[in-house]
Amino acid sequence: MKKILKQTPSGGISFFDLLLDETLCTGEIAVEKKLIIQAGGINSYLRAKQKYELFLRIAATWNIDFFETTEADSSYITLEDDPAFTAETGWQTDCYIAGKYSQLLRENNLFDLVIESLLNDANLENRQEDTLHFLEHMIAHDDIYWHIAEGSCPILIYKGDDICHNVLNIFAEQFGKALKHTGKKVVYFDCGKEDLNTLTSYVDQHFQAIIGVQSYLFSIKMKDELHYLHEYIYGPKYNFIFDHPIWMKSHLMHHYPDFSVLTHDANYVSFVQKYFHTDAILFPPAGIVPPVDVDIAHPHYGVTFVGTYGDYMQEVFLIHQLERPKRFLANKFLLKMRQHPHMTSENALHEVLSDQGLDVSDEEFVTIFYDLRRVIYCVMHYYRYHVLRTLLDNGIQLDVFGDSWYHCPLRHYKNLICHPNVTVEESLSIWQHSKISLNIMSWHKGGFTERMANIMLCGAVLATDDTTYLHKDYSSDDLIIFSLDHPEALARQIQHLLTDETARQAMAQNGKDKTLTLHTWSKRAEQFLEILQERI
Structure with missing residues (x-):
């Protein structure tokens, strides 16, 4: 028998049940892969309690319960307890959770209780100052908070350029499909089909990553002609380019602090770094594993x-x-x-x-x-x-x-x-x-x-x-x-x-x-x- 987490029409284990008793989700538990993806996937930016934090995110959105079953197949992923968990790392996740759900906790008169519990634990472990300082960042939802929270945000991929016989769109789709397979939530913006004005709907949103495939979208400016749109779309940005960077000159002149170029050539890495003063990473495109063809034993x-x-x-x-x-x-x-x-x-x-x-x-x-x-x-x-x-x-x-x-x-x-x-x-x-x-x-x-x-x-x-x-x-x-x-x-x-x-x-x-x-x-x-x- 295997323990699995499933959505239920009603009842089951609530968000607050899990919040107040994390032992409810200890041990090996299988979860539907699509449910993990919908919730944003495992947040690997947390140093501990990654499974517990994921289950809280799921319980905050859907009714869930745990069942004993033999039905868990390849559509499920089995999650285990974090073997590296210690009090030294776990308290930071607890503070992050308190900050993430601070408004919900206030609405249910639980905020003071949770904060008091965290500070009491800090006193017992002689880390009062560190805990208070970290907790303030988490409650404020500042840059330090988002540096962690973006680990469960979607990955945004830009597609829509049909040049080179649609090769760039194939790259975007294959890359996105592979990221989804890891349990990440991936969303696309298709500039070939969607009005560019709708891109502004992403303003003030956070993403785990924003990926362009030889895209010009990172160069779009605001109406003031001074600031770029992507200064207000948050998360690390990557433009995946496949030609010599000189061809992208006008699209590599901006200097976001969180912008990098992905390129398939080591010389282009050096070129981007030297002449555009931009971070660049050697990251060649991959190939597609083709479907099996029974006739390939006799090449045409x-x-x-x-x-x-x-x-x-x-x-x-x-x-x-x-x-x-x-x-x-x-x-x-x-x-x-x-x-x-x-x-x-x-x-x-x-x-x-x-x-x-x-x-x-x-x-x-x-x-x-x-x-x-x-x-x-x-x-x-x-x-x-x-x-x-x-x-x-x-x-x-x-x-x-x-x-x-x-x-x-x-x-x-x-x-x-x-x-x-x-x-x-x-x-x-x-x-x-x-x-x-x-x-x-x-x-x-x-x-x-x-x-x-x-x-x-x-x-x-x-x-x-x-x-x-x-x-x-x-x-x-x-x-x-x-x-x-x-x-x-x-x-x-x-x-x-x-x-x-x-x-x-x-x-x-x-x-x-x-x-x-x-x-x-x-x-x-x-x-x-x-x-x-x-x-x-």
């Missing part, structure tokens, strides 16, 4: 590439439209990256400026970099074209997906098989049915992307250009890592694996196993909650 494709063709010459044309001084620097910038494909774009630009004898401030550098930012796309398209052409010249059949390929200069190759645009879900199926799939970074020299994770989770061998991030967790036994300036070596590796199915399957399995451990959204949710916990 040899080598695939799911992504757009970018026109290098069109980007060169746009660069030539710049003013003469900028055009001169842009050409030098592009040449530097073409000659040094392992160099980050910011380092390449620094060398160009140094070569020209230009000594600029950090602020001036950011302005110049922003004006020349399209050069990054230009060099990416240049190398994407040359890598693919080398594979085609070596007789490797490439199945490419995206309407842009129908009109690219490589179209005349008979071994280039073009397919229409695909959704994220369709991409997963393609990778499940691929032997090898190609990834060419958008010049992320220290990063890891969802495409890389998805390819490996789907059971294909990932072939990607080198980034420093990979060497931390992966080896040449797990995936193909190639240099942009040596695509002929990539062609040889692909040809070898296409003729050695045993070696290919072993590499694919190695990559999949490591990625299942390191790069699922469940893992990211766990890591994100650790980030939040470190704030306490």
